[in-house]
Amino acid sequence: MALNLRKWFNIRQSLQMLTNLDSSADRYRLLQRNIRILMIVLTIVPLSMMALINYHQYQSSLREEIINPETLLANKTRHSFELFLRERQSLIKSISYFYTYEQLSDKKTLNHILFTLKKEFGGFVDLGLINGADGTQLCYAGPYKLLGKNYAEQGWFQEVMLKGTYISDVFMGYRKFPHIAIAVQRLEQSGRSWIVRTTIDTTMFDNLISAMGLDAESDAFLLNKEGIFQTDSRLYGKVLEKCPLRIPMGGYATYVEERKGPSGRDIFLTYTHFTYPEYTLVIVKPKSTVLKTWYALKSDLFFVFLASSILIVIVVFRLTGIMVSRIKEADQNRELAFRELQHHHKLSSIGRLAAGVAHEINNPLAIINEKAGLIKDIIEYTPEFAQKEKFSTLVGSILQSVSRCRTITHRLLGFAKRMEVEKENLDLNELLEEVLGFLEKEALYRNIDIGLELAKDLPKIDSDRGQLQQVFLNILNNAMAAVEDEGRIFITTWEKDADTIAVSIQDNGCGMSEDTLRHIFEPFFTTKREHGTGLGLSITYGIVKKLGGDIEVNSKENEGTTFKIFLPKKSIV
Amino acid sequence: MDRIKILLVDDEKEFVTTLAERLELRNMNVSIAMDGEAALALVENDPPQVVILDVMMPGLSGLEVLEKIKAINSRIQVILLTGHGATKDGIRGMQLGAFDYLIKPIDIEELIKKVNEAVKSMV
Numbered sequence: 213m214a215l216n217l218r219k220w221f222n223i224r225q226s227l228q229m230l231t232n233l234d235s236s237a238d239r240y241r242l243l244q245r246n247i248r249i250l251m252i253v254l255t256i257v258p259l260s261m262m263a264l265i266n267y268h269q270y271q272s273s274l275r276e277e278i279i280n281p282e283t284l285l286a287n288k289t290r291h292s293f294e295l296f297l298r299e300r301q302s303l304i305k306s307i308s309y310f311y312t313y314e315q316l317s318d319k320k321t322l323n324h325i326l327f328t329l330k331k332e333f334g335g336f337v338d339l340g341l342i343n344g345a346d347g348t349q350l351c352y353a354g355p356y357k358l359l360g361k362n363y364a365e366q367g368w369f370q371e372v373m374l375k376g377t378y379i380s381d382v383f384m385g386y387r388k389f390p391h392i393a394i395a396v397q398r399l400e401q402s403g404r405s406w407i408v409r410t411t412i413d414t415t416m417f418d419n420l421i422s423a424m425g426l427d428a429e430s431d432a433f434l435l436n437k438e439g440i441f442q443t444d445s446r447l448y449g450k451v452l453e454k455c456p457l458r459i460p461m462g463g464y465a466t467y468v469e470e471r472k473g474p475s476g477r478d479i480f481l482t483y484t485h486f487t488y489p490e491y492t493l494v495i496v497k498p499k500s501t502v503l504k505t506w507y508a509l510k511s512d513l514f515f516v517f518l519a520s521s522i523l524i525v526i527v528v529f530r531l532t533g534i535m536v537s538r539i540k541e542a543d544q545n546r547e548l549a550f551r552e553l554q555h556h557h558k559l560s561s562i563g564r565l566a567a568g569v570a571h572e573i574n575n576p577l578a579i580i581n582e583k584a585g586l587i588k589d590i591i592e593y594t595p596e597f598a599q600k601e602k603f604s605t606l607v608g609s610i611l612q613s614v615s616r617c618r619t620i621t622h623r624l625l626g627f628a629k630r631m632e633v634e635k636e637n638l639d640l641n642e643l644l645e646e647v648l649g650f651l652e653k654e655a656l657y658r659n660i661d662i663g664l665e666l667a668k669d670l671p672k673i674d675s676d677r678g679q680l681q682q683v684f685l686n687i688l689n690n691a692m693a694a695v696e697d698e699g700r701i702f703i704t705t706w707e708k709d710a711d712t713i714a715v716s717i718q719d720n721g722c723g724m725s726e727d728t729l730r731h732i733f734e735p736f737f738t739t740k741r742e743h744g745t746g747l748g749l750s751i752t753y754g755i756v757k758k759l760g761g762d763i764e765v766n767s768k769e770n771e772g773t774t775f776k777i778f779l780p781k782k783s784i785v
Numbered sequence: 786m787d788r789i790k791i792l793l794v795d796d797e798k799e800f801v802t803t804l805a806e807r808l809e810l811r812n813m814n815v816s817i818a819m820d821g822e823a824a825l826a827l828v829e830n831d832p833p834q835v836v837i838l839d840v841m842m843p844g845l846s847g848l849e850v851l852e853k854i855k856a857i858n859s860r861i862q863v864i865l866l867t868g869h870g871a872t873k874d875g876i877r878g879m880q881l882g883a884f885d886y887l888i889k890p891i892d893i894e895e896l897i898k899k900v901n902e903a904v905k906s907m908v
Contacts, residue, residue, distance in 0.1 A: 571868060574868045574889055574890070575797060575800075575868055575889070577889075577890050578797070578800055578868065578889040578890040578891070579797060579799045579800045579803070580890075581890035581891070582799075582800055582803040582804045582807065582890075583799070583803050585803075585807055585893050586803045586806055586807050586810075589806075589807050589810045589811075589893075590810075593810050614890055618890055622888075
């Protein structure tokens with residue numbers, strides 16, 4: 213895979229491919245793909261990294277901002293609870309100091325105190341005096357019949373005797389109402405000890421919790437050290453039920469945790485432990501409400517990231533497309549120029565060779581011509597020449613052969629001359645006949661009928677003979693290739709208007725499809741596969757345009773093709 | 786009518802002798818030169834009416850000889866023979882004052898025609 217990737221991203225290879233003159237479509241597709249991948253990676257990777265860094269930075273800073281108020285709220289509420297409990301505890305303690313054992317043993321006084329407490333502080337349910345020595349309820353003010361009840365065996369009694377004070381967990385009183393009990397021991401100097409105990413309902417707990425101002429989705433409650441609800445929970449259960457959330461005990465700081473709640477939803481948990489009694493205040497908020505701002509920011513962040521990524525991809529795709537097509541175009545132009553140059557070089561070296569051969573042959577040919585001419589002269593000037601007829605015929609055929617050779621050398625020299633770009637006043641009909649001279653033999657062998665309908669008084673035009681020869685040779689060669697043996701090619705010339713003459717070359721060959729027709733003048737387009745360079749007609753088109761003319765083609769498959777070439781009478785150059 | 790006096794200049798011996806013989810047969814007075822120097826000497830000493838001059842020669846080229854002949858006697862008509870087929874030399878020659886040019890191998894009848902025209906143009 214790693215190797216494969218390296219191959220994919222091999223830039224040097226891509227660049228090397230560019231310098232190759234091979235114009236396979238694959239190369240540009242590959243190049244385009246590689247540039248796209250490279251550009252996308254180079255842009256998306258830093259963008260993603262930025263987004264990730266931002267994400268984490270925002271997350272950590274926002275977390276602080278979210279956690280702080282939660283901790284603050286928990287601490288404040290815990291303080292209120294502690295204050296409330298300590299206040300109640302102090303109150304009972306004060307009573308034990310302000311009143312003597314005898315006073316508190318009097319039911320009337322006890323009732324009066326309870327009445328005052330109820331009136332001034334609220335929440336007090338009963339008040340009792342218990343003998344420290346044996347744990348018997350000595351006096352009781354309140355709704356229950358607890359007088360004479362013995363507490364000696366109960367845990368709280370042991371604790372209050374040991375520590376001097378005691379606050380109970382919440383318990384259900386006789387009226388099925390959650391209560392807590394507070395007990396305070398008084399040890400007199402005489403050694404007598406007694407305990408003042410009161411029960412307070414926990415309405416105040418609920419008040420403190422509702423004072424936190426939580427929304428409907430959130431919850432707050434007190435737990436004792438066994439994880440039993442000390443207040444009602446909106447979400448997890450009633451008072452004195454076991455809390456389904458496991459809250460770690462111990463530690464006196466305020467803790468914030470994210471976890472999955474029992475119902476599976478993500479919650480944000482804040483809890484803090486009391487020093488005494490061992491209660492834990494728990495605040496539960498759904499993560500979605502706590503992190504609302506964070507989620508909003510996150511979605512904004514994601515949207516910006518997505519939008520930029522899409523934008524990058526679009527821009528990269530379009531840009532690369534344009535770039536690669538430009539490169540392709542430039543390559544093609546360069547290749548075309550290169551091929552044209554090559555073609556030209558080839559032709560001009562053939563031209564030079566042809567000229568050399570023609571010249572070398574010309575001299576001996578001239579001698580043969582003169583010698584034969586002299587023989588002919590001698591035969592004619594000698595009155596009584598033996599076998600005059602026979603010799604005349606022989607010499608005549610020698611002279612005829614010389615004349616044929618002369619035609620060949622002239623044609624070769626004409627070909628050589630075509631290499632030179634020159635404007636001259638020329639007769640197009642003559643030029644067409646000259647070009648047809650090159651194709652005569654093939655036409656004869658293949659029995660192709662070449663019809664001519666040349667306008668009699670076609671005006672001469674200023675143009676380049678060599679280039680025009682190439683144009684017509686190309687088109688006629690194509691026509692010859694298109695027609696079957698015994699096919700037909702028809703050439704017409706006419707004066708189109710005051711400035712233009714026209715040539716049409718029509719064949720009854722295989723014709724072209726519309727698709728082929730659309731590409732016919734494009735460089736390197738060929739239907740001849742290995743035989744064609746795909747340059748003939750594009751060069752032809754280039755020449756005609758250069759000479760100020762125009763070229764038109766009509767074709768129907770299996771019916772034939774007609775080329776029309778229009779040339780200006782006066783040279784535009 | 787006097788025989789037309791012709792000077793034939795070409796470096797190819799076989800060509801020049803044979804052509805001279807053919808022209809003699811046609812009642813012309815032909816002298817021969819094998820190179821430019823010899824031709825110019827003859828033009829100085831025994832001026833012809835028409836010079837038939839090959840363009841491609843070693844030493845002085847046909848066009849140089851043409852210029853010199855015209856310098857010696859501008860009335861002498863010169864017909865150029867180009868072996869090249871290239872009309873360039875012919876056209877250049879005509880600009881230098883040649884009467885016409887013919888492309889080798891030549892047709893004797895055409896040469897005679899040109900010679901006659903050249904002689905006529907002198908009168």
